[in-house]
Amino acid sequence: SLKYIPSLNFKMYAIPMKRFLLFLFLSTPQAYAENFAEYGFTPSHVYTIWSSIHTSILKLSEKYPSDVQNEIKNIKIKTYKNKIPAEVLNETNIFTGKLNSYRQLYNLPEIALNKIHKDALVTPSVVYINSGRLQDELANTIKTVNPAQEISTLYHSEFIPGKQPRDVYSLVELATEVIKVLIKYEKSQK
Helix, strand or coil: CCCCCCCCCHHHHHHHHHHHHHHHHHCCCCCCHHHHCCCCCCHHHHHHHHHHHHHHHHHHHCCCCHHHHHHHHCCCCCCCCCCCHHHHHHHHHHHHHHHHHHHHCCCCCCCCCCCCCCCCCCCHHHHHHHHHHHHHHHHHHHHHHCCCCCCHHHCCCCCCCCCCHHHHHHHHHHHHHHHHHHHHHHHHCC
């Protein structure tokens, strides 16, 4: 029979256990992105991740010659009036394709984002989960390309409030343009 042990406070384990269970669920291959629709992430959360991704790509570009870095500095961010999470996810998929092309140059495996049912509602939470995976895979890419690079500095911990899907879309598009420049240079060296 089980006995009550008054000295243990199980409430203190509630939050870590919830986080662990969420992690366990998110890490299963059967976890489809539409299951994440109600986690409450906002465009600001997604923007914060993409800000980190952009910082990471700029850090990656530091290993390239100055003419490549100058070309990247001359890329201008575009602004849009209206974008929806589905459009941001589509641009995220375009970025993923370019990042996979870059990773292929270093014999790294392809990144597969969470599958989304064709009729699923795309929310900021769906984009957030996929963007988080990209952030981690980009960190792995950087560590492979430049083993001396400290990757912990590439993760922003500061939340950037007040962002809309259009802001995220612009940042994803900018990251895509930067990775294209890196791919172009890499291919020119072969």
